[in-house]
Amino acid sequence: MEVRLKKWQRFVLIAVLVLTTVFVAVASNQILNDNVFSWWWCVPALGWSAIATSTACFLTRAGSRDPDAGVNASTGGRYVALCGGGVVVVGALTVVSYIAVAEAMPEPEPVLARHPTCVSGSICLWPERGFGGDVWMWTPGADADGPIPHRLRDRVGSFEAQATGCFFDSESKETRPINIRDWSGRYIEKFGRQADTVKAKC
Incomplete structure (x- = not known):
């Protein structure tokens, strides 16, 4: 039924x-x-x-x-x-x-984010991540070794280099060499929270 x-x-x-x-x-x-x-x-x-x-x-x-x-x-x-x-x-x-x-399915390859390019022969520093804020430019040979501006001291958010140089922490005496075409959009999470001086050589 x-x-x-x-x-x-x-x-x-x-x-x-x-x-x-x-x-x-x-x-x-x-x-x-x-x-x-x-x-x-x-x-x-x-x-x-x-x-x-x-x-x-x-x-x-x-x-x-x-x-x-x-x-x-x-x-x-x-x-x-x-x-x-x-x-x-x-x-x-x-x-x-x-x-x-x-x-x-394979994941799509990440697209490398474009970043600003500093003037040839210089090193550019930004106070914020992702190259935000007012840029400060330092040129080895033309500018003397010494402390970076107060607004960037121990708070380098990002940088891009078109010259060789050296980041220096005057407190711990630690150094980080800079090579041409080095860059970081999140340097504050690395040595950027310690760097207070920039020099031509380490």
């Missing part, structure tokens, strides 16, 4: 199947991202799968109005459970396949 589900029963079954699919998808995603098999993610997914199957059987039995339709209702329940399980498996496999394909 034909087994029919009431409207509210269909909504409950669909909601349970959707939740099951989401839990399986999240578990698969978590395992793939962490590359670690975690039972903490698998247990909820398996639990929701069992809930979906039980709910399908129960609602299919409750949906039948024929008291003599126990066997047929049970058979119908198995069909609904199988369909629900298929939805869960397809949903999980779709997510897994999507993630696998996305991870297999």
Whole structure:
């Protein structure tokens, strides 16, 4: 006989199947991202799968109005459970396949950001990261060795060199040689937070 589900029963079954699919998808995603098999993610997914199957059987039995339709209702329940399980498996496999394909695709090569070029024979310093703020230019041979301006002292945000030279920290006596075409857009995170002097040679 034909087994029919009431409207509210269909909504409950669909909601349970959707939740099951989401839990399986999240578990698969978590395992793939962490590359670690975690039972903490698998247990909820398996639990929701069992809930979906039980709910399908129960609602299919409750949906039948024929008291003599126990066997047929049970058979119908198995069909609904199988369909629900298929939805869960397809949903999980779709997510897994999507993630696998996305991870297999090569990442685009990063485009090197353009940076300002200092005047030939000079070294340019900026107070901010990414060459921001007012630039200060120093030319070895033409300018004497000595302290850099106060606004840049111990806070060289970035620099670009078209000449050789040397950064010097008068407190620790540490030095950093500068070569032609050296540059850094985040020098404050390196020796830029210590440099207070610039010289022609280390």
